[in-house]
Amino acid sequence: MLLQIRDLAVEVAGKEVLHDVNLEVGPGEIHALFGPNGAGKTSLFMAIMGMEDYKVRKGSIIFKGRDLSGMPVYERVRLGIGLFFQRPPAIRGLKLRELLEICCGGKSNIEKLASELAMVDFLDRDVNYGFSGGEMRRAELLQIIAQQPDLALLDEPESGVDLENIALIGKGIHRLLGRGMSCKEKESKAQRSAIIISHTGYILDYVEAEKGHVLYNGTIACSGKPREILETIRKYGYEECMRCLLRT
Amino acid sequence: MSSQDLKERAERARGKRAPFGPDLDLSLYKSNPREFPPLPLTSLGKEEQRALLATGIDPFEGNRSGSYLQMNRSVVFCGTRAEGLEILSTEEALKRYDWLEREYWWKALEVDEDKYTSFVELNWQRGYFIRALPGARIVRPVQACLFLAEESVAQAVHNIIIVEPGAELHVVTGCLVAPAVKSGLHIGVSEFYVKRGGRLSFTMIHNWGEEVAVRPRTATIVEEGGVFLSNYVCLSPVKSLQMYPTTYLRGKGSVALYNNLLLAMPGSSLDVGGRVFLEAPGSRAEIRTRAITKGGELWTRGHLIGMVPGVRAHLECQGLILSPSGLIRAIPELEGRVPDVQLSHEASIGKIAKEEIEYLMTRGLTEEEAKAIIVRGFMRIREEALPQELQRLIEEAIKASTKYLL
Numbered sequence: 001m002l003l004q005i006r007d008l009a010v011e012v013a014g015k016e017v018l019h020d021v022n023l024e025v026g027p028g029e030i031h032a033l034f035g036p037n038g039a040g041k042t043s044l045f046m047a048i049m050g051m052e053d054y055k056v057r058k059g060s061i062i063f064k065g066r067d068l069s070g071m072p073v074y075e076r077v078r079l080g081i082g083l084f085f086q087r088p089p090a091i092r093g094l095k096l097r098e099l100l101e102i103c104c105g106g107k108s109n110i111e112k113l114a115s116e117l118a119m120v121d122f123l124d125r126d127v128n129y130g131f132s133g134g135e136m137r138r139a140e141l142l143q144i145i146a147q148q149p150d151l152a153l154l155d156e157p158e159s160g161v162d163l164e165n166i167a168l169i170g171k172g173i174h175r176l177l178g179r180g181m182s183c184k185e186k187e188s189k190a191q192r193s194a195i196i197i198s199h200t201g202y203i204l205d206y207v208e209a210e211k212g213h214v215l216y217n218g219t220i221a222c223s224g225k226p227r228e229i230l231e232t233i234r235k236y237g238y239e240e241c242m243r244c245l246l247r248t
Numbered sequence: 249m250s251s252q253d254l255k256e257r258a259e260r261a262r263g264k265r266a267p268f269g270p271d272l273d274l275s276l277y278k279s280n281p282r283e284f285p286p287l288p289l290t291s292l293g294k295e296e297q298r299a300l301l302a303t304g305i306d307p308f309e310g311n312r313s314g315s316y317l318q319m320n321r322s323v324v325f326c327g328t329r330a331e332g333l334e335i336l337s338t339e340e341a342l343k344r345y346d347w348l349e350r351e352y353w354w355k356a357l358e359v360d361e362d363k364y365t366s367f368v369e370l371n372w373q374r375g376y377f378i379r380a381l382p383g384a385r386i387v388r389p390v391q392a393c394l395f396l397a398e399e400s401v402a403q404a405v406h407n408i409i410i411v412e413p414g415a416e417l418h419v420v421t422g423c424l425v426a427p428a429v430k431s432g433l434h435i436g437v438s439e440f441y442v443k444r445g446g447r448l449s450f451t452m453i454h455n456w457g458e459e460v461a462v463r464p465r466t467a468t469i470v471e472e473g474g475v476f477l478s479n480y481v482c483l484s485p486v487k488s489l490q491m492y493p494t495t496y497l498r499g500k501g502s503v504a505l506y507n508n509l510l511l512a513m514p515g516s517s518l519d520v521g522g523r524v525f526l527e528a529p530g531s532r533a534e535i536r537t538r539a540i541t542k543g544g545e546l547w548t549r550g551h552l553i554g555m556v557p558g559v560r561a562h563l564e565c566q567g568l569i570l571s572p573s574g575l576i577r578a579i580p581e582l583e584g585r586v587p588d589v590q591l592s593h594e595a596s597i598g599k600i601a602k603e604e605i606e607y608l609m610t611r612g613l614t615e616e617e618a619k620a621i622i623v624r625g626f627m628r629i630r631e632e633a634l635p636q637e638l639q640r641l642i643e644e645a646i647k648a649s650t651k652y653l654l
């Protein structure tokens with residue numbers, strides 16, 4: 001198993017935001033994570049990354065067999081976890097090109113990567129400064145592609161983005177995760193794993209997720225086939241998840 | 249005004265305190281320092297050469313149009329390598345050109361402005377005269393260095409830069425103390441004249457000592473269509489620095505841009521302002537300051553005066569506090585004297601945003617590395633208006649300051 005989360009409880013500023021979370025992601029698996037605003041989806045990602053404000057009060061996060069508790073953020077990154085931010089900050093004076101160099105350790109052809117996501121014109125601009133929603137998401141995707149993580153945590157990659165950008169981002173994620181590789185490529189490259197937070201599910205038109213989960217009130221309320229879950233949410237709303245949660 | 253009148257006015261202002269900055273006791277410094285003979289720049293000692301390089305002065309004059317080096321009161325090296333460029337000591341220039349005293353000497357600044365201008369007039373020790381002749385485009389920078397080579401010395405220079413009509417000139421001045429010198433006083437009176445359609449960029453990189461007091465007094469007059477760009481960088485310890493350079497935009501469509509980059513270490517006190525009088529239609533100005541304290545005190549001032557309709561100017565200060573103690577005080581002043589002026593300011597002071605640090609940590613950096621990158625980014629001056637070589641020098645100064653920042 002690549003990622004194992006067991007009985008996880010997380011607090012932010014003394015308030016519990018996650019409890020009894022259990023989740024397993026195997027190598028090459030793509031999981032979709034649904035849930036209403038404030039359910040704790042982003043908090044789960046922040047806890048996996050080891051952000052300071054997200055205190056693990058109970059349970060464990062195991063990645064590649066290693067317990068991540070107490071491990072600094074950058075070590076988790078070096079171990080193979082990458083995070084696509086929903087709302088990344090702007091960094092004045094730091095060029096996107098320089099940040100990409102940091103992400104890939106000088107190992108990737110940055111111009112080529114950027115041209116695939118129509119971002120060449122942004123390479124010499126300050127990171128995220130004055131970027132539109134779509135540009136910001138493409139910049140996030142570029143960084144995570146440069147990082148080549150084994151597990152990509154993608155926080156609403158399609159939110160606030162027009163259809164054209166969704167297609168661009170969806171295809172980029174598809175490639176990042178090693179889907180659509182030729183047989184020859186598959187011999188040398190492994191498929192990557194991902195957890196994708198999505199409100200709309202549009203991204204699933206481009207990236208086929210094997211498993212889906214609903215996070216509701218800080219815990220995983222149900223798991224199943226992503227398309228079926230999405231269909232239920234669309235028809236009945238998240239209240240149905242609450243009923244499901246009460247039944248279990 | 250005759251030189252006798254100037255002396256008398258200076259005499260009367262001998263004890264006149266400056267409105268800003270701690271009052272200095274000028275009698276503590278020697279005003280008759282040791283003299284140095286002329287020598288090639290490359291014959292300086294290794295340590296001195298390194299110190300020069302840190303302020304943008306290249307002893308080998310690579311990519312330079314000319315050089316001026318003054319140690320204490322002595323002109324050690326002075327030479328030009330470009331057509332249409334004159335570099336002299338102001339002493340030489342006054343002998344050579346009778347118009348200099350009549351038209352430029354104490355014409356942008358008042359000799360009795362305060363005790364420091366007075367001190368320079370009464371204890372004048374040369375300074376540089378740099379002139380770009382009409383239409384001359386001097387693209388490679390001229391380097392001028394004022395060097396305090398002896399303990400507890402007062403250096404009192406009077407500098408003049410003239411950019412004649414249609415000319416372009418880039419000057420980088422490095423001011424510093426010799427590696428072994430701890431204390432001293434530097435007072436530089438600088439009067440700059442940018443004539444019609446001229447363009448002057450003036451980049452000053454200061455590298456003083458922990459016990460050095462500095463009082464530059466600078467004023468610039470810009471004629472029609474002229475552009476004056478000032479970059480001031482002080483990223484190393486200094487005991488007390490106070491300056492409030494002023495520009496008079498006298499000509500239609502003239503422009504003044506100031507970029508200040510300041511660091512106050514523990515025990516340092518910096519009081520740096522910028523003032524622009526917008527006196528002609530279509531003139532515009534911008535003053536941007538990036539200020540960082542690591543425990544020292546920093547005042548950043550700005551004053552924009554809109555005197556005629558149709559002018560616009562902006563004042564901006566961003567401050568970063570990197571230590572539990574320290575002070576940044578941003579004091580902006582906007583003064584509109586007629587309707588139809590567009591003057592604005594913005595200022596912010598804070599610490600490094602935690603979310604920015606964490607963001608960079610998710611890209612594989614340690615917390616310290618992330619902070620260093622954010623601070624370096626914060627210090628980067630807007631680049632588009634500067635020639636590449638000057639931009640490189642500022643980057644070098646920023647890089648050299650890393651040892652103080654982390």
